[in-house]
Amino acid sequence: MSKTYVAVDIGASSGRLMLGYSTEGKLQLKEVHRFKNGFAKKEGYDCWDIDHILQEIFTGLEKVKKLGFQDVVLGIDTCAVDYVLVGKDGQRLKDPVSYRDARTKDSIAKLTSDLSKDYIYEKTGIQFLDFNTLYQLFEEDKDLLAKTDKILMIPDYIGYVLTGKAVTEVTNASTTQMLSLREGLFDQHLLDKVNVTHDQFPKLVDPGTNLGAVSDQWYEKYDLPRKVNVITVATHDTASAVVGTPATGQRWAYLSSGTWSLIGTELNVPENGEKAFKHNYTNEWGAYGTYRFLKNIMGLWIIQNVKEELDDDYSFAELAELASHEEPFQQLIDVNDDRFQNPANMIQEIQAYCQETNQEIPQTPGEIAMAVYSNLSLYYANELAVLGDILGYKIDDLNIVGGGSNVALMNQLTATIAGVNVYAGPSEATAIGNIIVQMIAQGDILNVYLARRIIADSFPIKKYTPGQEPFAAKLTEYQDFLKKTKEKTV
Numbered sequence: 001m002s003k004t005y006v007a008v009d010i011g012a013s014s015g016r017l018m019l020g021y022s023t024e025g026k027l028q029l030k031e032v033h034r035f036k037n038g039f040a041k042k043e044g045y046d047c048w049d050i051d052h053i054l055q056e057i058f059t060g061l062e063k064v065k066k067l068g069f070q071d072v073v074l075g076i077d078t079c080a081v082d083y084v085l086v087g088k089d090g091q092r093l094k095d096p097v098s099y100r101d102a103r104t105k106d107s108i109a110k111l112t113s114d115l116s117k118d119y120i121y122e123k124t125g126i127q128f129l130d131f132n133t134l135y136q137l138f139e140e141d142k143d144l145l146a147k148t149d150k151i152l153m154i155p156d157y158i159g160y161v162l163t164g165k166a167v168t169e170v171t172n173a174s175t176t177q178m179l180s181l182r183e184g185l186f187d188q189h190l191l192d193k194v195n196v197t198h199d200q201f202p203k204l205v206d207p208g209t210n211l212g213a214v215s216d217q218w219y220e221k222y223d224l225p226r227k228v229n230v231i232t233v234a235t236h237d238t239a240s241a242v243v244g245t246p247a248t249g250q251r252w253a254y255l256s257s258g259t260w261s262l263i264g265t266e267l268n269v270p271e272n273g274e275k276a277f278k279h280n281y282t283n284e285w286g287a288y289g290t291y292r293f294l295k296n297i298m299g300l301w302i303i304q305n306v307k308e309e310l311d312d313d314y315s316f317a318e319l320a321e322l323a324s325h326e327e328p329f330q331q332l333i334d335v336n337d338d339r340f341q342n343p344a345n346m347i348q349e350i351q352a353y354c355q356e357t358n359q360e361i362p363q364t365p366g367e368i369a370m371a372v373y374s375n376l377s378l379y380y381a382n383e384l385a386v387l388g389d390i391l392g393y394k395i396d397d398l399n400i401v402g403g404g405s406n407v408a409l410m411n412q413l414t415a416t417i418a419g420v421n422v423y424a425g426p427s428e429a430t431a432i433g434n435i436i437v438q439m440i441a442q443g444d445i446l447n448v449y450l451a452r453r454i455i456a457d458s459f460p461i462k463k464y465t466p467g468q469e470p471f472a473a474k475l476t477e478y479q480d481f482l483k484k485t486k487e488k489t490v
């Protein structure tokens, strides 16, 4: 048996600790602790409750010890872009604001009024999302920034609290939209623009860097395994998910399907030419010198909200089952419209959208779920076409990983509409990728290519084929619809 690894994976709606190890060449995964995560209003802003997250991590580690594991390696990943400001005394200056907060709604336009979008994209190759760290820092309290000793991305902050060591891990740092693609450093112009300095960011490190042991002070408060060694993994959850994607062949794309849907491919050389800029594709840094060339799509966030608004009367599986009795593609919806980012009520927002666009209004839970699944599939198919166009070849295979890979209905719709083979699974790709980077760092696995073969052998992966009649006409109709609605809003 290999060493025992712990993936701390904090998503937008839940966090968990997963144990991982390999026996007889297969990777085994076991959930030890799961907790709810989310943001709540604090002093007028939607903030993450970071103390709660830390508390739950310690609770999870206590469970690891109770299971009999005394010597573990641990890696942390979370969603991207959000940060913690730390003062000279090592204390947090305030709770981190969530990227879903509205404070940066108009910030792209404000910041780019005298620093062009072309400059920023040429420098960073990162997509324009109003919640990127760049715009968040632009809106940050200037007095607090002046008092800030360290700006730490959330997983780096958790690592800092656990071990006392501060680093800036690159996969997550690239999502700030402040790292220079070519120079591999924060860009001075962009730093100046948001009143921060190079030395406020601790040293940039690659995934696989050893951070060290959990500090003694935590042993006074918690009953932790005797040895917990923290490794800086691909700390951006999407970067971990891509490491955990068991893709083979040449012309593959991935869809990391969770709260967000991240669709794209892995490149060895960044692509920040005109077409990529026009379509707002990103070159987030991946593990082992790769680039995650992808696009953010609103994703299961929509269905998560719908589920909550239905008072959690239905599980995700039940919603998908209800949806499967409805006709697909009854409405065309731009699921990536900003209005779905944080609406007061998701169901009403979907219904209002359909009403405004003179379409049938979905009413029942099944109709609403089908409208969401159909349109997510359409959006995926549309982006696969765009991706193929930018890269100059047709994508043959789509690997869907993450929780969304369990939604058979959506996998099949996507294969059908996009005319690609869909390989669904593993649903735990993020935790797996987190653990793989630890295993490679510890010498338990040689490299990521072998790791992907091991993943493919260890977890069930289901294939969906397009069938005889891909709904090509539906995709064209959807593309026309998107074009028209986007023209209207420009």
Ligand code: LFR
Residues within 6 Å of the ligand: 012, 078, 079, 080, 081, 082, 099, 236, 237, 238, 258, 259, 260, 262, 296
């Ligand atoms: C997915 C994800 C995306 C990022 C978004 C915000 O969980 O990390 O990659 O764009 O959340 O951080």
